[in-house]
Amino acid sequence: MTAFIIGQMTIHSRDWMEEYFSKIPDVVARHKGKFTVRGGEPERMEGDNPVPDAAFIIEFPDRDHAKSFWNSDEFQSLAVLRRSGSMLNSILVDALE
Template structure:
């Protein structure tokens, strides 16, 4: 019903973009709670809405001295920032490419980029990162879930 009303209003208002009325429609439906929580600002063109984000990492381990303390503490730090380990471990298998396999890989899921970035930049994580860097190297990227 709102879509028909907004379409009618848009057609009656020359010079006003369809995007403007789409944003009004989305905001109206959002306020009612009919849109999924992961509705993307990049899709709707709206600020304040978010989508699931993932940190994907590949680690080369050079020594194991740091691992016990790090792996005992990192799950709680991830959870404190609304994150979750989806993948955590070793035995990566090459499917394609020629780069060396990492010793371990992980995928962390967060409600959105802001949560992932707050986690990564947090004092708690950065203290653990210093420990981890004492015996490993890490390549990590931040990506969004498809809408």
């Protein structure tokens, strides 16, 4: 069943972004994932939580592929870089099928 990683990011510094965003699409693709949403300027529709600076949705064939991506050494190295200038909230969910 198709699975999605959905994330909301608050950015504190932009020093990490060029390297991270130049590498992350290839890492996602190697795990059979693809970005369906990747961008900034989210707009509040409802709720009181702070609006993130950026949001993304990555589609994978299934949870195993998503977890393989998330736990991979390649991604975890990039995650360390990302954490140097941002905070991420993310969840893993299944598609309706």
